[in-house]
Amino acid sequence: EKGGYDHFMLKEIAEQPRAVANTLLGRIDVDGLLTLDEVRLSAEELREINKIIVIACGTSYHAGLIAKYAIEHWAGIPCEVELASEFRYRDPILTRDTLIIVISQSGETMDSLMAVRHAREQHSRVLAICNVNGSTIPREADAVLYTHAGPEIAVASTKAFLTQLVACYLVALYLAQVRGTKFGDEISQIVARLWEMPARVEEVLSTMEPVRELARSLADERCVLFLGRHVGFPVALEGALKLKELAYMHAEGFAAGELKHGPIALIERGLPVVVVVPSPSGQRVTHEKIVSNIQEIRARGAKTIVVAEEGDTSVEPYADTLIRVPAVPTLLQPLVATVPLQVFACELATAKGHDVDQPRNLAKSVTVE
Numbered sequence: 001e002k003g004g005y006d007h008f009m010l011k012e013i014a015e016q017p018r019a020v021a022n023t024l025l026g027r028i029d030v031d032g033l034l035t036l037d038e039v040r041l042s043a044e045e046l047r048e049i050n051k052i053i054v055i056a057c058g059t060s061y062h063a064g065l066i067a068k069y070a071i072e073h074w075a076g077i078p079c080e081v082e083l084a085s086e087f088r089y090r091d092p093i094l095t096r097d098t099l100i101i102v103i104s105q106s107g108e109t110m111d112s113l114m115a116v117r118h119a120r121e122q123h124s125r126v127l128a129i130c131n132v133n134g135s136t137i138p139r140e141a142d143a144v145l146y147t148h149a150g151p152e153i154a155v156a157s158t159k160a161f162l163t164q165l166v167a168c169y170l171v172a173l174y175l176a177q178v179r180g181t182k183f184g185d186e187i188s189q190i191v192a193r194l195w196e197m198p199a200r201v202e203e204v205l206s207t208m209e210p211v212r213e214l215a216r217s218l219a220d221e222r223c224v225l226f227l228g229r230h231v232g233f234p235v236a237l238e239g240a241l242k243l244k245e246l247a248y249m250h251a252e253g254f255a256a257g258e259l260k261h262g263p264i265a266l267i268e269r270g271l272p273v274v275v276v277v278p279s280p281s282g283q284r285v286t287h288e289k290i291v292s293n294i295q296e297i298r299a300r301g302a303k304t305i306v307v308a309e310e311g312d313t314s315v316e317p318y319a320d321t322l323i324r325v326p327a328v329p330t331l332l333q334p335l336v337a338t339v340p341l342q343v344f345a346c347e348l349a350t351a352k353g354h355d356v357d358q359p360r361n362l363a364k365s366v367t368v369e
């Protein structure tokens, strides 16, 4: 049942190209435009939305953080992202024109479910992005977009995350299409790039041996930091979460721009720091800034592990280890940049002798509070 892999997690990491393709399948017409009837809101209702709140927990929350960049950039709708466990216990201002997007692999997470109920009581519409068919959250939401990643058995979420991202991109583009914030040809161009993503993820997977080697060499470290900017920031958070849950190591993700506001005090000789570098062409300014962040931490002795786009030579002098990912449009970079961090955490945990499919103290779906 593990299809020749030692662990479900390895199998699920390897399944990501197919999973990403499955999320796209049947949702794009011959002209490269979106047909998301599943959203079940009329064009008029979609045009009336004036705020989006994305709600989720854990890895799904990280997908939500990335969704915000896409929703604001493509659809031009103000978007907030919130942990379900926080949303429930404050007094969020919700109206009929607020769209709630709840993201949950299992569709059973208690805090996310309670957030859905709360939102519906305030007459907001709820769109669920879920993986498990017929689970509770999709049943209680107004509409659901299934990710079609297939069953995710390993406790640590991998392919569900990538497909959640794709589903979020589709929703953002659909909103842009219906509301006219992007022209049809712009949308079909982005969609064409989305269709290339399974192949790009496959490319990443085929170059992971050095990442595994690196992970094994760090098995005795006590702490790893992760830095990112723009959509690379949630990717850094996700890389740190994977390492915590699988390798039981202290791992922390930061927005690189926050370094000077505190975290730089943590940098000491030999500390491994993973830096997710934005595309030099798509994100010229943040790219420049992050290159100087890498220089700053390296000058203080950090061991820099740099995830950067192919052809980005500017990082070479400052990277102790360089992990290359294919050049893709900025907003789509998390689809390729997350994969090495999944492999890294999985291999490091294995090197420490941990059970990567069943990490201690964790359950696949958190149906209690």
Ligand code: F6R
Binding pocket: 057, 058, 059, 060, 061, 103, 104, 105, 106, 107, 108, 109, 112, 155, 156, 157, 158, 241, 242, 245, 364, 365, 366
């Ligand atoms: C991390 C992980 C958890 C889940 C979180 C939400 O690898 O698996 O953080 O992402 O418990 O679960 P769902 O998406 O089922 O609501």
